[in-house]
């Protein structure tokens with residue numbers, strides 16, 4: 001299947017000469033959830049803004065649903081819903097009017113049944129006659145999503161959907177995103193929260209300095225770059241590691257009471273089983289063991305360094 005969004009050799013140099021994007025290639029598949037991670041100023045918003053037709057590229061091309069975002073702006077824009085970080089809606093307008101108006105902006109005929117189902121899906125139905133200013137922060141965020149969905153876009157961009165919200169609301173937003181995906185909407189979100197990408201994304205892209213450093217299926221990424229650590233709590237302290245164990249990536253804790261073994265998670269249990277056998281051979285016994293897998297956060301920090 002052709003990608004729903006295809007970005008090729010995209011660059012953006014702003015008027016002041018700043019190069020915000022330095023040649024980005026990215027295909028987004030229909031129905032996926034893609035998380036774009038990157039530190040402040042990485043170029044995430046610039047990339048999204050170009051795909052949404054809000055900012056013009058300097059060179060390269062972006063196709064959305066097969067249409068060029070510059071030449072066929074109207075077609076591409078109607079396929080896209082954009083959820084910005086800030087609510088700019090009139091605080092004295094009702095939820096119903098705000099969301100219905102958004103649909104009208106796209107030149108779509110009024111469709112009360114659709115607005116009803118969008119509001120119900122986002123648990124806003126009981127608030128449809130409330131003014132925006134009467135809503136909680138979480139409800140306001142959901143209104144932003146409802147507005148973006150009002151013209152039935154196939155692709156939804158969420159710019160930092162959970163910035164500054166509490167843990168409960170974040171989980172609630174993730175559920176909303178899952179539900180949208182189940183309805184076939186392609187979702188691209190930018191986030192600073194690695195946990196967010198880890199939790200909900202199918203694929204993760206890491207942007208830094210205007211370049212897409214990597215883009216990979218989340219599971220493959222964690223398998224490829226993720227490391228595991230096995231920790232063995234020893235029954236008796238060791239003063240040094242026996243020479244026979246030198247083939248293993250092993251460290252002895254300072255107090256001599258624990259052995260740490262680092263291994264690549266894609267090796268599976270490759271080195272663990274022989275290591276345990278070698279320990280038995282050496283008469284080294286342990287009373288407990290645990291493993292720890294590196295998180296997306298470790299991987300991100302390794303890629304982007306202290307700018308993360």
Ligand SMILES: Nc1ncnc2c1ncn2[C@@H]1O[C@H](COP(=O)(O)OP(=O)(O)OP(=O)(O)O)[C@@H](O)[C@H]1O
Pocket residue numbers: 014015016018019020038039040041042043044045046047
């Ligand atoms: N209109 C503009 N004129 C000049 N430079 C700009 C403009 N807009 C953005 N930039 C610069 O381009 C770079 C990328 O900005 P962008 O907003 O795309 O980053 P971001 O990854 O979305 O960051 P954040 O996570 O902070 O939102 C930044 O250095 C920013 O200062």
